[in-house]
Amino acid sequence: MVKKVIVEATINGDPVELLCEPRQSLLEVLRDELELTGSKEGCLTGDCGACTVIVDSRPVCSCLMLGVEAAGKNITTVEGLATGATLHVLQQKFLEHASLQCGICTPGFLMSAKSLLDHNPTPTEADIRYALAGNLCRCTGYDKIVKAVIDAAKHVADGVGTTHHGKVPRKSASEATRDMLGKGEEVK
């Protein structure tokens, strides 16, 4: 067996040093060596996008990148999306719009959408559909995912960035969601 290699990388802001086999994918390293199981394995061939992470500001299918290639890179996974207990605006909007059913594709969609908004804070619906076309969702028909990203983009454009709703609001959740969904419809 080939000897393991020491890899140093920055993952979700933390310097990380790990041992991995040269044949292990970044996804495998994240999930099995670092216990960051938020990135999901759906195909291992780069077709479903469930394992999407951000590597030095670009969205990457972590199943298509070797763990050893992570050396010196800055990697963000879904576990690094929220700031402490404060959810990222995309996470909040996915919840409010009921953009997930089973939720297995959600981490990948969130990372692809984050990458889009990082590069283009004012995307059109077509921009959003194009940016998310590498992520498969089998539950939702994409409608509520696209609406959540449209809504999140509005908040980013308004300079809100992230929301304060780290904890799900207790009393006004349904009203807030309803108001917001009304707005979501108008965007269409």
Next chain:
Amino acid sequence: MSESSPHENFKVIGTRPIRPDGVDKVTGRALYGADYALPGMLHGCVLRSPYAHARIKSINIAKALKHPGVKAIVTAEDFPVVKGVMAQVGELIVNTHYLSLNIMAREKVLYDGHAIAAVAATSRHIAQEAVELIEVEYEVLEPVMTAEDAMKPGAPILLEEVRTKLMEHRTDPGSQEGPDRPSNVPGHIRFERGDLVAGFRGADFIVEREFSTATVHQGYIEPQNALALWSADGHVTIYCSTQGSFNVRTLTASVLCIPEGSIRVVPAEIGGGFGGKTTVYLEPVAALLSKKSGRPVKMVMTRAEVLRATGPTSGTKMKVKMGATRDGKITAAEVWLAYEAGAFPGSPFAPGAMCTLGPYVVENLRIDSFDVVVNRPKVAAYRAPGSPASAFACETVIDELAEKCGIDPLEFRLRNGAHEGTPQPAGPAFKKIGFVETVEAIRDSEHYRSKIDGPNRGRGVASGFWFNGGLQSSATVNIHTDGTVSVVTGSVDIGGTRAVQAMIAAEVLGVAVEDVRALVADTDSTGHTDVTGGSRIALATGMAVYEAAHDALTQLKTRAAKLWEKKPHEVAFSDGAFTAIGNGVPPLTLKQLATRLARTGGPVTGRATLNAGAVGAVGNAFATVCVDVEVDPDTGKVRILRCTIAQDVGRALHPSYVEGQMQGAMAQGIGWALSEEYFYDQKGVLRNSGLLDYRMPTCLDLPMIEALIVEVANPNHPLGVRGVGEVGIVPPMAAVANAIYRAIGVRMTELPMSPPHLLKAILDRRNQAVTQAAAAD
């Protein structure tokens, strides 16, 4: 049931709260099956057949066993021989003998990807290497790949013991239909009524067409997985993603011939199922590898394994003949359906026959449907199993009849629409249903009333019918000392059902939905609960939660009575507060009462267990859709411009998740219509076992999906709920076909209507026109 009719003054039901498991799922913390790990865990990998049909002459595992890191190998030799027992699982009936053979091939392999052996090793890579060291000698046999070929006389036989049987006789030995010889057609069902000959004689127009549909897969994004630990005391614990943890327990026990009670199944979060995760593939294998190695064993399928070896749904061959009078009344229908079951009996040929024409009053009809084994993976349930294919056929013919009659296709459906009292094709009359209302919702929609113009553009409509599953559910509702509530059920949450269970309990108990936690328990921690399938969770498990919450409420009233030294019937409950009838004690909120439970007899837990009834008896669901397309006549590519779905949901408990079911079903239907298809080569080897070539819709392929919620209360449910999960997938294929016809004048009778198929149809029509013109000259 405490209340017999639905009431309108809901506080929680009909709102859109955030789901209780939401934060875990957007932060990556939710644990799906493949995310579990145990100390000392091994990784399992399966050797699969490269042939579609072959006799296994020998299996040599010696080299693989010596590979460093390998701890155990199992083949069919390690599995008990299971006698055939028919077990009802969700909407389908399972033969445990064939289930066992599907999990691990014995003597014969029957499809490309059929499991032959499995290895447990210290890493996934080592297990994979060891699998490649197993030597198998095959005698390759001729495969039979389609229903049409498998039904021909002299076709290669898959299972020597199979005889053709009428559905009602399938469990009697010696009751075959026709001669006593091996057959690839294990099942035939027939529904007949009226006088077909007279019906067709009375028709002004008759349309007769043949159809075929390709094998398609459920396409859940999370592959099958199982982590099993066979403990030295004989207890087995299985962690897995499944739609039915109790199913996994029953089926694993039956395949391994061990007591059900020795197995505990812990359902993980599940990454989609759509029916495909109602059976077992890896669970018994992982358990046996754990028994042999003495260590926990985790197995996760690759995508290629998912496509090659887990249940897709049937490809079909169908013939429909239908007649109508000039004023648009259907006079007769003759339907012939053949469903490919894959390698073992058990396609959805019966529900396919029961559902087609379900939306209509048809006095004279005959429907024959056949279950046909072929050398493809054994099919599993897929959203409204059987109904989408047969609806594609009949709804296309109905569109053609409407056109011949010169009647708007929705109006044609309204003139023939089924309503309360209409007998279903299978016989029983419908109770209160909302089919006509779904057609009217589309007819009155902004979409249908809008103009569609531009070249090569067209609009199509279609309808569909599917049953609601009732079946068994259990629920407990715990009142905690601070007045918060937990709801425990055994129903795996595949699409937001925890939110719905919390909402029902909150509604009954008059507390904020945020004060209710909803949990999914393992098989030792809750009463028996059937699968998350059959559109039955909000419906049947919701009914159990409703009753359990009422049980808790009754107990709480008794406690309040005790505090006030009253009789229980002297305590009233409204707006979240208990009041004593007749004197001036201040009311107690549930929260206030909860702090006093210790003094009045201890904790309060409400319980309910029920069987909500047989599939179809508890409710029925209908949907009608409208699709606008644009066809590129040079390439055969179809673009969906706009789509709308109207569905009778009885009552929308959480409208966002109801819309989500409708939109998701529509998207799957569009994939089925336009791009999804298994490609087998002549040897029966699957050539597109990846998601690049098995082409499911991406968000670039779809527009927004408009969801029109129609609410015709279900009389069999205390809140009026109907199952919403499945029926939406039934109409889209025919609607797309009908839209393509309106766009370019080509009637598609084959799915998928992918660019190669559609382009061929366009060119055939063009060539035909040229030939006719030449002949006329």
